[in-house]
C-alpha cells in the first residue's frame with residue numbers, strides 16, 4: 351500500500367482526492383489546505399484529514415486539523431500537487447526536493463525555463479511508460495491533455511500524410527464552483543499560449559501544430575476548432591470518426607446544442623462533480639473540404655485530468671503495465687459507461 355498526499359484542495363485537488371480514495375492500493379494521508387474556509391469542512395465531511403502550513407496553524411480551528419503539511423509530505427511516497435499555477439514549482443523547491451519526495455504537478459506549471467517542475471509532460475495516450483522512473487512529472491493541462499487524444503490517433507494512422515494542424519482553442523473563463531472569479535463580458539486573447547510548446551513536448555517537436563487561444567465568458571468547458579490539412583485529398587468524415595470509436599476518454603456526440611447541454615446531462619445522471627472526464631467530438635459539425643478536415647470537440651476542463659492523474663500515479667508508484675493501469679482506472683472512473691450514456695443520449699437522429 352502506497353501513501354499519497356494531495357497538496358491543494360481546489361477544483362482539481364478535491365476531485366483527485368475524491369476519486370483516488372476508492373483505490374485500495376492507496377492510502378490518502380490527507381489533503382493540504384491553505385485558507386481556513388468552508389472547504390475545510392467539505393474535506394472533513396468526505397473523510398479526509400486536513401493538513402495546513404506550519405506558519406498558518408493558528409488561523410485554523412484546532413479540532414479541524416490533523417497536522418502540518420511539512421510533516422504530511424515527509425510521511426508519503428508521492429505528493430499530488432494541485433496548487434495554483436506556478437506555486438507547484440515553489441513547493442518543489444521548498445518542500446519536496448529537500449525531503450526527496452516524488453511529486454506529480456498540474457498543467458499550470460512549466461517544463462522549460464528556470465521555473466520548470468519537470469522535463470516530462472505526461473499523456474497516457476502517448477508516453478505512459480516514460481513516467482516510470484521519474485521523480486517529478488507534470489500532468490498536462492486540460493487542453494493539452496485533450497489535444498493528445500485527438501492528435502495521436504491521427505498521427506498513428508496518417509503520419510506524414512498530414513501537412514499541418516491549426517487549432518483555435520476557446521477556453522472557459524472560470525470553473526463551475528469558482529465563485530471568486532468574476533466573469534467579464536469580453537473575449538480575451540492569449541499571447542504566446544503555453545499549449546503549443548506543451549503538446550509538442552510529448553507529441554514530438556516536429557509536430558506541425560499551430561494554436562491560437564481565446565478566453566470566453568463561460569464556465570462550461572473548452573471548445574477546440576481543429577483544422578487538419580492533408581497532403582492531397584482529406585479522408586472522409588466517417589473514416590475520421592471511426593478513428594475515435596474505441597479511444598478511451600473520447601465520446602462522439604451528435605445534436606448537442608452546446609457545452610452546457612453536455613454538463614446538464616452529466617448532472618442529470620449524477621456524474622461526480624458534473625464532469626464527463628473526457629473530450630466530446632461534435633460529429634454533426636465535422637466538415638471535409640478538399641484537403642481539409644474541420645473537427646470540433648469540447649474538452650471537460652475540470653474532469654479530464656483527473657483519471658490522467660490516476661494513471662500517472664500508477665506509472666510512478668507501481669510501474670504497472672499500461673493496459674492493467676487503464677483497467678484499474680476504469681474501475682474507479684467508469685469512463686466506458688459514461689461514454690456509452692453520453693453517446694446514447696446525444697445520438698444521431
Ligand SMILES: NC(=O)c1ccc[n+]([C@@H]2O[C@H](COP(=O)([O-])OP(=O)(O)OC[C@H]3O[C@@H](n4cnc5c(N)ncnc54)[C@H](OP(=O)(O)O)[C@@H]3O)[C@@H](O)[C@H]2O)c1
Pocket residue numbers: 357358359360361362363382383384385386389432433434435436437441456457458459490491492525651652655
Ligand atoms: N481548473 C481546471 O479546470 C484545471 C484543469 C487542468 C489543470 N488545472 C491546473 O491544476 C492546478 C490547480 O488548479 P485549480 O483549478 O484546482 O486551482 P484552484 O481551484 O484555485 O485551487 C488551488 C488550490 O491550491 C491551494 N493552495 C494555495 N496555496 C498552495 C500551496 N502553496 N501549495 C499547494 N496548494 C496551495 C488553494 O488552497 P486554499 O483554497 O486552501 O487557499 C486551492 O485550494 C493548476 O496548475 C491549474 O492550471 C486546472
